[in-house]
Amino acid sequence: MSPAASPLEILTPAEMARADALAVAAGIPVTRLMEAAGRAVARAAMRRFRPVRTLVLAGPGNNGGDGYVAARLLEQAGWPVAVAALAPPRDGAAAVAAARWRGPLRPFAPVEAARAGLVIDAVFGAGLARPVEGLVAATLAAAGGPVLAVDMPSGLDGATGQVLGHASQAALSVTFFRRKPGHLLLPGRALCGEVVLADIGLPAAVLAEVAPRCAHNQPGLWRLPPLQPDAHKYGRGHVTVVAGAGMTGAARLAAAGARRGGAGLLTLLAPDRRSAEVLRGGAPGVIVTEAPLEELLSDPRRAVWVIGPGLPAEAATLAQLRRVVVAGRAVVADAGALGAAAGDPAALSGCAVLTPHEGEFTRVFGAIGGDRLAAVRRAAATTGAVVLLKGPDTVIAAPDGRTAINDHAPAWLATGGTGDVLAGLIAALIGAGMAPFEAAAAGAWLHGEAGFACGEGLLAEDLAGRLAAARLRACGVSVAAARG
Structure with a gap:
């Protein structure tokens, strides 16, 4: 229930x-x-x-x-x-x-x-x-x-x-x-x-x-994939996060969101040796690699990618994104990837999910205007991607015109890095088998639920640890009942 x-x-x-x-x-x-x-x-x-x-x-x-x-x-x-x-x-x-x-x-x-x-x-x-x-x-x-x-x-x-x-x-x-x-x-x-x-x-x-064509974003709108008795780490999804040299923390937050969101495996792709050393000093369960992009793309199990958190808003970021999209992988694009596509929404075509805040949305697609639903629907239709416009009234739109409005989020989520966690979480849900629209909607609700559990004074790094309980809440199961 x-x-x-x-x-x-x-x-x-x-x-x-x-x-x-x-x-x-x-x-x-x-x-x-x-x-x-x-x-x-x-x-x-x-x-x-x-x-x-x-x-x-x-x-x-x-x-x-x-x-x-x-x-x-x-x-x-x-x-x-x-x-x-x-x-x-x-x-x-x-x-x-x-x-x-x-x-x-x-x-x-x-x-x-x-x-x-x-x-x-x-x-x-x-x-x-x-x-x-x-x-x-x-x-x-x-x-x-x-x-x-x-x-x-x-x-x-x-x-x-x-x-x-x-x-x-x-x-x-x-x-x-x-x-x-x-x-x-x-x-x-x-x-x-x-x-x-x-x-x-x-x-x-x-x-x-x-x-x-519009729904109130609640757990009844989507269903989290159940974990089967014969599940294995590759079956739960392998998420790859492309890290940048200057803001490695953003990639680490996305990685935490993906891992706590249910991903079976998480790889951080480092741009250079020095960044890789920094990243290897983080969570021990994360794979860190400096391998060429093409080598990673040769493994079909690396099906879902997060591109943008901590990356510069420049042509090289878009080039990476296009190579991953052309390889047929599902891409959650955020932050630097969106900034690099300013004024060029076609550059984001083929992505699975875009997660802009209002400033990023405006730079890519133009002014939102007075009709938030219509603006996000147009963006989704233009790119063929699910677009999640972040905010206190988050709007998620699919290319076919379906929309959901998420009001399940506390004001204290408005702090740096929480969007990186959300991008990773959505990637994990796609890796687990959810369609992009449902994964984005579920990710927004779970993100808000985790934020409520953290309380005021929330830091982005607090969120991932609350996602497991948020998943149980979405399934109608209390943490106490699960422990019992």
Whole structure:
């Protein structure tokens, strides 16, 4: 059993609209869905907050309709509730919900929001396409107490997590059926506060027709290869890390990530005798060689390579990478290899996985812009490689358009060398038989899990020692149970 229990699929606002339409076509009335959504909002409010003067800011669409339902149910529970409508509902289920509201109405104005002990933001949903400005922005900004957002704070683009004009900080966001990208991508993730995912009665069967291409990166998205009773070191994968002369520590960190990530054998390819001597002073289980690249490539068991950590961003690094790719090996490219390909993404074609941070990504592929998912998808399609864009909202994209968003990472991973460990870890997972997309996604989650276990004050060299426990956690097995 996976340690994560929430659904994996992430729906764009357009896909969510499609899911709603399919449910209605299957005979589920919109009014029933709206009642369920409003009930979920009311329950979340009652669980999180004490009864206080509550103002529901209602828009003219279905998001506002959810707000009217929540207002009615909270009032029935004895809460002091009023509704401020931006505009009357246009028609349909929202109009029905508004007609059932018999409680007080207030002007849609900043002064009213300032008086409230709780503001329920039911103005616009995740599908907003225009900036929130003027009266709406001023009223939301004037909230005198915490904000509970219906779906997500008004002003957030549900597809990208970007702010359109103004979006207020929510303490709690209640969304329905499946999360949207904006719940996981920054700055949206931070502005949503705690996210409650509510079941409102949409059948899971609609997902087959919607066919979402984005997932929340959790262990259920991938499965770590089990270690078979007849396993041997070559069967577990032989990872080769190309080391540089000036920053041998980066290669050693990648080697540690690969070894603790499950690689059966690890070779460090040193550029010269002096570097080899330094590297041989490290972990005793690492093979260090100065042999020519072609000699190592003649051994087909050396199937996975890490190229970039500690290497200079120069043509010679790219030349090495191209020779390994042409030889048919799986390459995880990071750091110096990415720097050497600045402005030339075609130079990275044929790699298995690229692991840039934002600066490296921008130098190779150009500005990310406001749509992080789209930018990483384009990069993957351009190179034919899985691209893992590192950050607090890591995005992994495959050339076929599949994406995953990883939010399972502590802030203290932001320190030098942790990316080298990640590159080695991903290489080990590929060596164990995982496909590049699944290996990159699993590597990102395991890396974050190890980071959480290390705690604040983490150093890159601490991470590898926590990977074994992270693997057990991914399989749903506690360390204590494994020891028992």
